[in-house]
Amino acid sequence: MTVRRGIGWLIVIAASLVVGVWSYAVANAKRAPSRALVVAAPMSGTAKASVAYNSFAARSAKNAKADVSREETELANAAYRSEPLSAPALGILAVSMTNAEQAQKRQALLDLAGKINRRNMLVNNELIKAAALRGDDRTFFTWLSRVMLTGNEAKTTYGAAMADATAREGTVAALAPIIGPRPKWTDYYWSLVVRRPASLINAARLRLAVAGAPWRQTDIAATDKRLLQELVRYGHLDAGYELASGLGLRDKNAKGAGANLLRNGNFGSVPDLAPFDWQLSSIGSLGASIDSRGKTLLISAIGGARAPAAQQLLRLSPGKYVVDWELSANGELSRETLFARISCAEGGAKYGAPRIDLADPSHPKTVTVSGAGCNWYWFAIDVEIPDSAAGVDVHLKQISLKPAPSDRGVSGGSDGEN
Incomplete structure (x- = not known):
């Protein structure tokens, strides 16, 4: 079950990440480290790591299944020997380890590189894929969240992956502790997920989860209203009502045989939770x-x-x-x-x-x-x-x-x- 779910996560994120993940690295390929290849002076460890990283990034942008070349591995090894805390070098070395018996060492290198630099797109992508394959939903979304904080382009690419992944089993329990503290990308995420019909049910469950303890996100936002509208549009009426009730839908006169079944029938309040209010x-x-x-x-x-x-x-x-x-x-x-x-x-x-x-x-x-x-x-x-x-x-x-x-x-x- 875990392996099947992990493969499912990879399918969800693949389309979003293949094109976008290397955008930063490819742009950096024209910077000074790449020019060191044609300069007679010896390269520093940082330059060697950058050359290996940018070379692999440029090839991967054309072929997502590209392997790390022997030259790139040698440059990364040399960089690692002189600068063992170089995230680009650690990332290239980790990706070059494709044998099953190297899996533990590969993960250790990726974890170390992730602690050193949260902006390295190769390392981030590999950590996300590794978490997906393990079926580790919490780590999967944690890394998506961290990457989304690194810049607008990363937020766009990984935000789409997160919104798509919301449709999958296990999302609510994994994502609630991450979105509960309201990271900077929260509003952007909600604006994306309400436009994904397959994710609407879990999005409603997630919204209810963060409205409760300990986060208490009870203020009604424009995306909450949009989520209600989309749930109704796609026929999820029970889920919509449950969401509206959890966000404070008023049910004052529920008792008594002569109660008015219409909500807000005396027009005493401006409706926030249509269409379960006016x-x-x-x-x-x-x-x-x-x-x-x-x-x-x-x-x-x-x-x-x-x-x-x-x-x-x-x-x-x-x-x-x-x-x-x-x-x-x-x-x-x-x-x-x-x-x-x-x-x-x-x-x-x-x-x-x-x-x-x-x-x-x-x-x-x-x-x-x-x-x-x-x-x-x-x-x-x-x-x-x-x-x-x-x-x-x-x-x-x-x-x-x-x-x-x-x-x-x-x-x-x-x-x-x-």
Whole structure:
């Protein structure tokens, strides 16, 4: 299992690292140490190590499977004899040891070189590969982290590898102690991982881990909101809800048969964790915002607007529910321009309930939610303004969804404020 996982890690990082790992070294090949080959004066140990290192780097950039040449090994040996703490020399010597019986000595040289210089890309890459082959997840991510601190190019190359590797088994336990203290690359990592569908589930688990003790990273960042959106987009609704709850999703009135199943139904707070709180529209023809001091949802639409002004996800069981609301508008609100809609959020399922016309002065309304095969539903406040109609401004003071008195046993998984 360990060997299989280690090979998996190597597959994950290979594409990211083959091109990028030698970029620094190849650039350095034109510096003074390389020119020492054509100078009559004898080279120092540092120059010999640099020549061997840059020569191997240039060849490896063209052929990732290149072996260390005899000349490069001789230069590295000579450098090591005069300067035994030369990281380039140690790295070349270690890479030249390809026999199984040399594995222990090879690892010892790499470990020593890593302690001497954390910026040596050859050594770093070999230590990362060795940790992957051993299945040592903690060391694998520790070295990725250290390398990412050496510069922007390394951060870009290895950050992509880390984001890809987040999808693999064992990531959360290994990466949480590394990202928990918030290294400098933390925000960059989150910006990458939210764009990788295969890594979303583990990214959510990791985010929950660092929100807990001892790190307490509980502030909600833009990448947290993006992670929630992507989890929902790819159908990971349970994982999204668990993440939102762990980041402080408000569940105040969960008790009682008459509880409002809509979260923030009185619009008393600005939502941070959409779509498990209100997800508000902001498009050219339609905009919605919450005035938390006035406890009002403000909807402004012009002719041609046809979209949800606000919506949220909630868990519902099939049964009868009562929808009630309180609103005002700038003038008379035409019928069939503002609706409440309940529809299944899982895949292509068509379950839900008939739409409710919120311009109807007669309410509350009782609706029946169908679909035993659906757990998650959208509750949306839809706007439909004819193209030729004037615009409308609506102030919604509150909206509620409660089990009907005859269906008090019906459960809902999103509990908000009345």
